Amino acid sequence: MGACQKDFESAVNQVKLLKKDPGNEVKLKLYALYKQATEGACNTPKPGLFDLINKAKWDAWNALGNLPKETARQNYVDLVSGLRSSSDSSSQVKPEADKKRAGYDTLVITSEDCITKIMLNRPAKKNALTTQMYREIMLALEAASKDDSTITVFTGNGDYYSSGNDLTNFTDIPPGGIEEKAKNSAILLRDFVDCFIDFPKPLVAVVNGPAVGISVTILGLFDLVYASDRATFHTPFSHLGQTPEGCSSYTFPKIMGPAKAVEMLIFGKKLTAGEAYAQGLVTEVFPDSTFQKEVWTRLKAYSKLPQNAMHISKQIIRNHEKEKLHAINAEESRILQERWLSDECMNAVMDFFSRKAKL
Numbered sequence: 001m002g003a004c005q006k007d008f009e010s011a012v013n014q015v016k017l018l019k020k021d022p023g024n025e026v027k028l029k030l031y032a033l034y035k036q037a038t039e040g041a042c043n044t045p046k047p048g049l050f051d052l053i054n055k056a057k058w059d060a061w062n063a064l065g066n067l068p069k070e071t072a073r074q075n076y077v078d079l080v081s082g083l084r085s086s087s088d089s090s091s092q093v094k095p096e097a098d099k100k101r102a103g104y105d106t107l108v109i110t111s112e113d114c115i116t117k118i119m120l121n122r123p124a125k126k127n128a129l130t131t132q133m134y135r136e137i138m139l140a141l142e143a144a145s146k147d148d149s150t151i152t153v154f155t156g157n158g159d160y161y162s163s164g165n166d167l168t169n170f171t172d173i174p175p176g177g178i179e180e181k182a183k184n185s186a187i188l189l190r191d192f193v194d195c196f197i198d199f200p201k202p203l204v205a206v207v208n209g210p211a212v213g214i215s216v217t218i219l220g221l222f223d224l225v226y227a228s229d230r231a232t233f234h235t236p237f238s239h240l241g242q243t244p245e246g247c248s249s250y251t252f253p254k255i256m257g258p259a260k261a262v263e264m265l266i267f268g269k270k271l272t273a274g275e276a277y278a279q280g281l282v283t284e285v286f287p288d289s290t291f292q293k294e295v296w297t298r299l300k301a302y303s304k305l306p307q308n309a310m311h312i313s314k315q316i317i318r319n320h321e322k323e324k325l326h327a328i329n330a331e332e333s334r335i336l337q338e339r340w341l342s343d344e345c346m347n348a349v350m351d352f353f354s355r356k357a358k359l
């Protein structure tokens with residue numbers, strides 16, 4: 001039987017999570033098969049001789065001739081499956097080392113009562129998100145999408161849910177310079193948010209305390225948001241010389257109306273849990289003293305509902321917007337790549353580290 005669209009989409013996501021770079025030759029093959037599977041035979045003019053990268057891509061696609069879309073889709077799925085099993089078997093050589101590498105240094109992940117819980121675990125840094133943490137979250141989501149849990153929960157360890165992007169991500173500049181860092185970070189951001197857009201099971205945020213930046217914006221992609229009455233919701237992008245991400249430029253106006261979204265996303269208004277509930281960003285607010293008990297009792301009951309019915313319902317609710325969300329995510333990430341190189345952004349980061357500014 002040929003690969004269905006779902007297998008193909010899942011293979012496309014798996015490629016982003018490969019632990020080992022498969023090399024240029026394989027990447028060209030993947031590119032060509034992807035284009036053939038989605039657009040059919042090569043239909044664009046041949047790039048000029050000196051446009052080396054685009055010419056190599058064009059040649060690989062053109063070489064597939066009139067290969068049917070379905071066959072290209074199947075070949076793509078097979079190729080990815082081969083890449084995944086070779087990377088899995090190479091990791092079996094050193095299980096301990098792999099556990100450490102692929103395992104979760106910045107997250108605590110548990111599965112119980114059909115619930116997979118992903119807990120951000122840098123309480124001393126208010127669960128600020130390092131690049132390692134973005135990557136571990138993507139791996140954790142990939143694993144949760146396949147395990148036998150029915151729902152997946154995000155929460156934070158300590159007094160914060162998350163203080164958003166770790167600002168040391170701006171100071172850790174590689175030899176390739178800040179432009180290269182910005183480019184790679186934009187790819188990381190886009191891939192990270194894509195994982196939330198595509199996540200197939202009900203996704204729940206248990207917001208145990210203040211939430212800042214990207215930890216707030218991606219809430220628009222969650223299915224339930226439970227908040228302690230201690231939680232606050234803050235997206236101070238202008239203060240940081242930055243712009244919205246996590247598809248919030250689309251989801252927030254849709255959820256709360258443009259006027260309230262503008263207050264948050266342009267003017268950085270911090271919402272209390274009660275205000276976030278009134279704006280529709282939060283599903284329900286609980287007193288902090290009974291928060292954990294009430295939320296987990298509720299979630300355990302939900303997790304026993306028929307799995308397939310829940311997952312299909314999520315698909316029906318979310319799938320028709322997926323393409324749009326991916327496009328918005330790509331555009332927000334592209335704009336941020338430029339923003340990160342601006343004086344406005346650099347000055348804001350320097351002010352934080354010189355202790356001149358705190359939110």
Ligand SMILES: CCCCCCCCCCC/C=C/C(=O)SCCNC(=O)CCNC(=O)[C@H](O)C(C)(C)COP(=O)(O)OP(=O)(O)OC[C@H]1O[C@@H](n2cnc3c(N)ncnc32)[C@H](O)[C@@H]1OP(=O)(O)O
Binds near residue numbers: 124164181182
């Ligand atoms: C070249 C381009 C590279 C870009 C890479 C980008 C990758 C993708 C980015 C996606 C876009 C995301 C955007 C956002 O999320 S914007 C929001 C960013 N967050 C902040 O600006 C918050 C900054 N933190 C604060 O203002 C305060 O720490 C806070 C109000 C959260 C808490 O204050 P409090 O006084 O209660 O606690 P402390 O400040 O003492 O915090 C304890 C320690 O934790 C460190 N900390 C906290 N948050 C962060 C953070 N976000 N980044 C780095 N470090 C953080 C804080 O410095 C303290 O550390 P020390 O104990 O060592 O002093």
